[in-house]
Amino acid sequence: MVKELICIVCPQGCHLTVEEEKEYQVSGHRCARGVAYGRSEAMNPTRVLTSTVCVRSARHPRCPVKTSQPIPKKDLFRAMALLDDIVLDLPVHRGDVVVKNILGHPADIIATRDIT
Amino acid sequence: MADPYQMLVIGGGPAGLGAAISAKENGLSRILVVERDLELGGILNQCVHNGFGLHYFGEELTGPEYAGRMTGRLEGSGIEILCDTMVLSIHPGQDVHRVCLMSACSGYRCLDTETIVLAMGCRERTRGAIGIPGTRAAGILTAGTAQRYVNMEGYMVGKRVIVLGSGDIGLIMARRMTLEGAKVLACVEIMPFSGGLARNIVQCLDDYGIPLLLSHTITEIGGRSRVERVTVQQVDASLQPVEGTERYFDVDTVLLSVGLIPENELTREAGIAMDPRTGGPLVFENKETSIRGIFACGNVLQVHDLVDYVTEESEEAGKAAAAYVLGKATAAFAPPADRIIDVTPGKGIACVIPQKIRLDRLEEKIRFFFRVSEPSKTPKRVMLGDGERVAASFRRPWMAPGEMEHIKVDRSTLQEMQGEILLLTIED
Numbered sequence: 138m139v140k141e142l143i144c145i146v147c148p149q150g151c152h153l154t155v156e157e158e159k160e161y162q163v164s165g166h167r168c169a170r171g172v173a174y175g176r177s178e179a180m181n182p183t184r185v186l187t188s189t190v191c192v193r194s195a196r197h198p199r200c201p202v203k204t205s206q207p208i209p210k211k212d213l214f215r216a217m218a219l220l221d222d223i224v225l226d227l228p229v230h231r232g233d234v235v236v237k238n239i240l241g242h243p244a245d246i247i248a249t250r251d252i253t
Numbered sequence: 254m255a256d257p258y259q260m261l262v263i264g265g266g267p268a269g270l271g272a273a274i275s276a277k278e279n280g281l282s283r284i285l286v287v288e289r290d291l292e293l294g295g296i297l298n299q300c301v302h303n304g305f306g307l308h309y310f311g312e313e314l315t316g317p318e319y320a321g322r323m324t325g326r327l328e329g330s331g332i333e334i335l336c337d338t339m340v341l342s343i344h345p346g347q348d349v350h351r352v353c354l355m356s357a358c359s360g361y362r363c364l365d366t367e368t369i370v371l372a373m374g375c376r377e378r379t380r381g382a383i384g385i386p387g388t389r390a391a392g393i394l395t396a397g398t399a400q401r402y403v404n405m406e407g408y409m410v411g412k413r414v415i416v417l418g419s420g421d422i423g424l425i426m427a428r429r430m431t432l433e434g435a436k437v438l439a440c441v442e443i444m445p446f447s448g449g450l451a452r453n454i455v456q457c458l459d460d461y462g463i464p465l466l467l468s469h470t471i472t473e474i475g476g477r478s479r480v481e482r483v484t485v486q487q488v489d490a491s492l493q494p495v496e497g498t499e500r501y502f503d504v505d506t507v508l509l510s511v512g513l514i515p516e517n518e519l520t521r522e523a524g525i526a527m528d529p530r531t532g533g534p535l536v537f538e539n540k541e542t543s544i545r546g547i548f549a550c551g552n553v554l555q556v557h558d559l560v561d562y563v564t565e566e567s568e569e570a571g572k573a574a575a576a577y578v579l580g581k582a583t584a585a586f587a588p589p590a591d592r593i594i595d596v597t598p599g600k601g602i603a604c605v606i607p608q609k610i611r612l613d614r615l616e617e618k619i620r621f622f623f624r625v626s627e628p629s630k631t632p633k634r635v636m637l638g639d640g641e642r643v644a645a646s647f648r649r650p651w652m653a654p655g656e657m658e659h660i661k662v663d664r665s666t667l668q669e670m671q672g673e674i675l676l677l678t679i680e681d
Contacts, residue, residue: 142455143451143452143454143455144452145451145452145455145456146307146452147307147308147452150450150451150452150656152651184456184460185303185313186432187301187302187303187315188301188432188433189301189403189404189407191407196291197405198405198406198407199404199405199406199407201301201315201316201317201404202301203301203303203315210460213432214432217432217433231317231318231321249301249315249317249318249321250298250317250318250320250321251321
């Protein structure tokens, strides 16, 4: 099967073609990251999840967070559900680990801003 | 009155911070940044998604991380910051300009400054601006307002959502609302193409199975106290709704992502010349406006797709403003510009920045940023020239108005051009 994809690694948005029969050969890319994206998107799509968690702070009730690396697309909603119960105390620093190894993946949930 | 500032920056978002930091690095010491919000960072603070910084920092950051990188550079810089303060007016002068501002703690006062950097950003068009018929029910918000409620204040704004307009903020919010448990029924776009980045269509709509209805628009919003139902209709080539194509969506929330307007009230009142195409001030090659010593950068100048380019543009403005202040002292600066060339958008081009260049002030290379007026799927050639000679050109397999492009030209090439007008066009 031939998959037509738009590369989402950067805002250029290259139009990629991935040929499954030819060992996931990628064409249409403008850089090596496009090849990596095309292959992984066809085999096991992953995304960086970004969201917010609750903070005990009057001025900043929410702290933005993200996964430290992409997680499988199919796990995004399960990861979101885990964030519902989290409440952080001050101070929070950019890069603080909020959840270690989310859903057993190598990725952590980390804070993306300082709240002091 | 105290000594004038060397630079007063209006707006503490990415543009204002970039300009202030760059001015500091280029030799200015008395710099003030005025921000109306309680903290610096501007709209980046509510953009919790990632995709920022790939170009400028070489890594993928979220909005708050990008803002954190920028504010981190302020530490120890001596740049003064005034938050929770609103600039009310700009009064251009001969050598110093005056800026009048208001804050809860200090009241009304006026400050003098040698240069001003306009970095007020842009704001969203609202329902009033596009005039959708229907009731005045609750639940109709701009996508950016919803983004602030959800991401910063911690309020969910609805359960069943329709998004009007496929600009980037609308796409991002379609995903955000979905992840937070809402059902996004559709994203409706009046044009036959999306104004958002291709990557956002993929990762915000396609990933979650949200349909994108091109050449459609909302023609009626119904509901008494809260939105209950919207009517969506297909539009014809002249963007008029087609009878008999009505579809109904039972939703409690309408998010609007129908364009951004550079926020230029201060600019206009100060008498600075504007470009109706960009909605921002006309600028010279160094981001200086029609009034000497007043510069502009970021979304107040032209609406950008990428904050990375905002940072680059504002660094150029900050550097130019520093050169202006320091050059004045040596009196070597500001020789009469012998030749001013107007850069004009021609066939297929919607707008271009800068609109004017002073040949004798150019650096080695200059970049012109532009948007095409409609998308093309066939290869096109972008050309900058004086009608006979071509100063620069490049080919692209496809182009879209949603993605800002630029063309780079050498100073020496520009000096060979004839006449007072350079035309930027698209050819097959």
